[in-house]
Amino acid sequence: MTPANRIEIKNGRLIDPANGVDERKDLFVEDGKVCAIGKPPEGFKPDLTIDAEGQVVCPGLVDLSARVREPGQEHKATIESETRAAAKGGITTICCPPDTNPIIDTPAVASMIYNKSMDIGYARILPIGALTQGLEGSQLSEMVALTRAECPVLSNAYEPLANTLVERRALEYAATFGITVFIRPEDRHLRNNGCVHEGLICSRLGLPGIPEAAESVAVARDLALADHTRCTIHFHALSTARALRMIEGAQKRGVPITANVAAHQLHLTEECIEEFNSNCHVIPPLRTREDLKQLREGIARGTIKAICSDHQPHDSDAKQAPFPSTAPGISSLETLLGLTLELVDEGIIEMADAIARLTSGPAEVLGLPLGQLGVEADADICIFDPKKSWQLTTETMLSAGKNTPFLDREFTGQVTHTLFQGRVVYKA
Amino acid sequence: MKPENRKRPIVIETPDNGNLQLDPNGKLRHFLSINGLNRELLTEILDTAESFTGVSERTVKKVPLLRGKVITNLFFETSTRTRTTFELAAKRLSADVLSLNISASSTSKGESLLDTLRNLEAMHCDMFIVRHADSGAANFIATHAAPHISVINAGDGRHSHPTQAMLDMFTIRRHKQEFEGLKVAIVGDILHSRVARSQILALNTLGTEEVRVIAPKTLLPADADRLGVKVYHNLEQGISGVDVVIMLRLQRERMSGAMLPSEHEYFQLYGLTDERLEAAKPDAIVMHPGPINRGVEMATQVADGPRSVILQQVSFGIAVRMAVMSMAMGTMNPGASKK
Numbered sequence: 001m002t003p004a005n006r007i008e009i010k011n012g013r014l015i016d017p018a019n020g021v022d023e024r025k026d027l028f029v030e031d032g033k034v035c036a037i038g039k040p041p042e043g044f045k046p047d048l049t050i051d052a053e054g055q056v057v058c059p060g061l062v063d064l065s066a067r068v069r070e071p072g073q074e075h076k077a078t079i080e081s082e083t084r085a086a087a088k089g090g091i092t093t094i095c096c097p098p099d100t101n102p103i104i105d106t107p108a109v110a111s112m113i114y115n116k117s118m119d120i121g122y123a124r125i126l127p128i129g130a131l132t133q134g135l136e137g138s139q140l141s142e143m144v145a146l147t148r149a150e151c152p153v154l155s156n157a158y159e160p161l162a163n164t165l166v167e168r169r170a171l172e173y174a175a176t177f178g179i180t181v182f183i184r185p186e187d188r189h190l191r192n193n194g195c196v197h198e199g200l201i202c203s204r205l206g207l208p209g210i211p212e213a214a215e216s217v218a219v220a221r222d223l224a225l226a227d228h229t230r231c232t233i234h235f236h237a238l239s240t241a242r243a244l245r246m247i248e249g250a251q252k253r254g255v256p257i258t259a260n261v262a263a264h265q266l267h268l269t270e271e272c273i274e275e276f277n278s279n280c281h282v283i284p285p286l287r288t289r290e291d292l293k294q295l296r297e298g299i300a301r302g303t304i305k306a307i308c309s310d311h312q313p314h315d316s317d318a319k320q321a322p323f324p325s326t327a328p329g330i331s332s333l334e335t336l337l338g339l340t341l342e343l344v345d346e347g348i349i350e351m352a353d354a355i356a357r358l359t360s361g362p363a364e365v366l367g368l369p370l371g372q373l374g375v376e377a378d379a380d381i382c383i384f385d386p387k388k389s390w391q392l393t394t395e396t397m398l399s400a401g402k403n404t405p406f407l408d409r410e411f412t413g414q415v416t417h418t419l420f421q422g423r424v425v426y427k428a
Numbered sequence: 429m430k431p432e433n434r435k436r437p438i439v440i441e442t443p444d445n446g447n448l449q450l451d452p453n454g455k456l457r458h459f460l461s462i463n464g465l466n467r468e469l470l471t472e473i474l475d476t477a478e479s480f481t482g483v484s485e486r487t488v489k490k491v492p493l494l495r496g497k498v499i500t501n502l503f504f505e506t507s508t509r510t511r512t513t514f515e516l517a518a519k520r521l522s523a524d525v526l527s528l529n530i531s532a533s534s535t536s537k538g539e540s541l542l543d544t545l546r547n548l549e550a551m552h553c554d555m556f557i558v559r560h561a562d563s564g565a566a567n568f569i570a571t572h573a574a575p576h577i578s579v580i581n582a583g584d585g586r587h588s589h590p591t592q593a594m595l596d597m598f599t600i601r602r603h604k605q606e607f608e609g610l611k612v613a614i615v616g617d618i619l620h621s622r623v624a625r626s627q628i629l630a631l632n633t634l635g636t637e638e639v640r641v642i643a644p645k646t647l648l649p650a651d652a653d654r655l656g657v658k659v660y661h662n663l664e665q666g667i668s669g670v671d672v673v674i675m676l677r678l679q680r681e682r683m684s685g686a687m688l689p690s691e692h693e694y695f696q697l698y699g700l701t702d703e704r705l706e707a708a709k710p711d712a713i714v715m716h717p718g719p720i721n722r723g724v725e726m727a728t729q730v731a732d733g734p735r736s737v738i739l740q741q742v743s744f745g746i747a748v749r750m751a752v753m754s755m756a757m758g759t760m761n762p763g764a765s766k767k
Contacts, residue, residue, distance in 0.1 A: 203649035204463075206563045206586030206625055211650070275448075276564035320542055320572075322562035324585065 004048035006030050012052025017356035018372030029379040032422035058355045060092025060380030062362040062371045064260050066311035072101025077313040077400035083122035085399035087426035089334045090382035090415040092123045098130040099157040105130035105141045107149035114150040122425045131156040152366040155182035171231035180232045185218035195324050197270040197285040212240045219243040223250045235259040239284035241294030248303045262310035263339040278319045278326040279405040300349045306362035309336040313401020331401035338411030379422035388414040456755045458570045458579040461588040462629035476751035493754050494523035497554040501527040504560040514557045517749035549574050563587035578756040593626035595748040599741050603713050607634040613667045615642045616676030619649050623717045632656045642666035646687045668707045675716045675725050691724050700726040713737045
């Protein structure tokens with residue numbers, strides 16, 4: 001980390017969707033903040049100049065869901081290892097779901113996670129507070145106290161609320177204080193003990209399936225309650241086209257709903273499971289080609305506002321077992337940008353919109369002034385070379401979890417610098 | 429900005445584990461699933477099994493093909509019939525047999541499965557016969573076992589039970605000679621049945637004219653019609669004109685799982701009786717992988733009746749398992765043991 005106080009980033013293509021900027025412009029940083037755009041302030045003498053010729057300069061990415069495994073599962077990963085990996089991936093803000101151990105249902109745990117990430121200094125971790133105490137789905141958490149302790153939003157992680165009355169009360173209480181609630185929509189009875197999409201591949205391999213309806217039934221219920229309570233709901237990690245259609249319908253009616261999708265859901269389908277590839281074991285499960293196509297269109301239309309990594313690092317033992325007994329999840333901080341840029345290469349989405357889904361989109365969901373590079377904004381900056389190819393290997397991955405189906409795959413678009421609060425925290 | 433020469437498949441390329449079963453010469457190395465095996469290989473298994481049927485009738489019921497080899501029965505799920513016939517098959521091939529019943533509870537974690545594997549490898553085993561409650565367990569073990577070890581799948585979750593399917597094919601061929609022109613109906617809990625999955629693959633690979641499945645929707649897998657079968661919900665219609673009726677065992681726990689209302693209603697709708705069997709061809713045979721629930725999936729008079737070949741299936745099971753084991757160990761010399 002360089003001690004440079006004044007930084008000049010010149011000759012780059014500045015893409016700042018929140019401020020409608022997409023042009024060749026220089027950017028000037030002082031005291032950890034953006035101090036000027038285009039022309040330097042009078043008498044500005046940079047301690048460091050970064051020549052971004054041919055590169056894209058954009059806000060540091062905001063990832064709405066990444067598990068760092070600390071506290072509680074430090075044998076899988078730590079705040080330090082995962083924030084370093086985030087910095088390598090151009091990510092400067094991570095939202096950590098509350099299913100840590102201890103669970104993020106007290107301000108103390110929330111503050112501990114946030115403070116530790118800021119002390120280490122690669123990226124900020126914003127804790128997502130638990131919606132109910134212990135994620136048990138019965139007693140409401142101290143929501144206001146949690147939001148005062150750096151939790152921008154609340155969720156019940158992957159523990160869907162079984163009791164609709166508790167859900168109603170939780171949403172009403174959150175709505176009272178303008179708190180956004182993240183919901184991973186899943187009907188636990190329909191999920192049953194499934195581990196893959198219920199379809200042809202599941203039938204062929206004889207794996208227990210999770211029907212599409214497990215998601216759409218939950219979305220229908222949650223939408224009805226959102227309508228009723230007017231709570232701002234954000235659906236996390238959509239996987240089905242049907243759920244997307246329902247959400248778009250509600251958005252048209254003016255229900256305050258947003259949604260994200262995990263980057264791998266835009267690239268992988270159930271077919272990747274053959275033959276029992278445990279690195280493709282994820283929840284929600286990989287769905288069909290049609291679901292993938294529709295989710296991509298939702299991203300292009302902007303009805304899905306954010307692409308997240310849904311990063312879940314694991315130790316190697318967790319994936320070394322027969323498929324149903326393996327732990328679900330992909331280590332994905334370092335592929336978030338690469339997978340999103342592939343959508344640009346494939347003509348699904350324009351570059352500026354792709355950047356918006358990774359920066360201003362998720363920041364709006366959080367209601368925080370992140371993911372933008374206006375004057376006085378935190379100098380959280382990602383600089384990448386959109387033409388440079390690189391290969392993902394276990395040796396070069398910084399995350400402690402090497403569990404990814406994208407190993408040895410080639411990506412285009414390499415991060416060359418990541419700045420967090422005006423400090424260079426990663427340099428290729 | 430469209431870089432050329434980018435490899436960007438939607439489907440990740442995984443190693444084709446259909447070939448995990450075969451050595452570079454296309455010979456059987458492991459026997460995990462019918463998937464990926466061609467008609468010639470399945471026919472070779474049946475022909476080889478045919479050559480072994482005589483062994484059981486001799487006074488000295490042994491051939492020395494696997495002398496000095498150590499075969500380990502690795503059963504993470506209980507089984508009587510399958511384990512016993514594998515044990516008998518191994519002994520008739522003169523192998524040393526080790527049978528381990530490992531309680532599911534101590535191995536529900538992946539690392540202990542790998543650890544068990546490493547320990548057995550250290551004892552210089554040559555072949556694992558594996559049964560496990562997880563689909564994909566046999567593939568997992570074959571992927572991680574030392575290269576000299578052959579793995580035979582004796583049933584993994586709902587995925588595959590290929591030796592059972594091959595002994596069923598053997599039984600059908602004994603009675604019907606050819607698979608062309610045959611209509612075969614499989615009745616019952618297709619959803620949870622590894623036997624049915626393997627039978628469907630084997631029947632189709634061997635050229636069966638029509639494979640039907642008959643069950644209520646709660647006992648059928650998603651997209652069943654895309655598995656190479658015709659789907660029926662009515663037993664009389666489904667077995668009309670068929671040459672072979674395969675009944676599947678109905679697990680008692682299907683009632684509590686809201687899959688079915690009662691055994692009584694199931695028998696009323698899907699139980700095989702002599703009267704219903706009249707819809708099939710006059711020379712149709714009735715099969716069942718066992719153990720039978722009499723009065724649930726079939727009436728006693730059918731199970732013990734003249735059309736039933738259920739006990740033959742068990743005897744043929746030994747010959748088929750001998751065939752698969754000797755082929756996988758590469759010791760099968762086609763000339764040597766032919767009668």
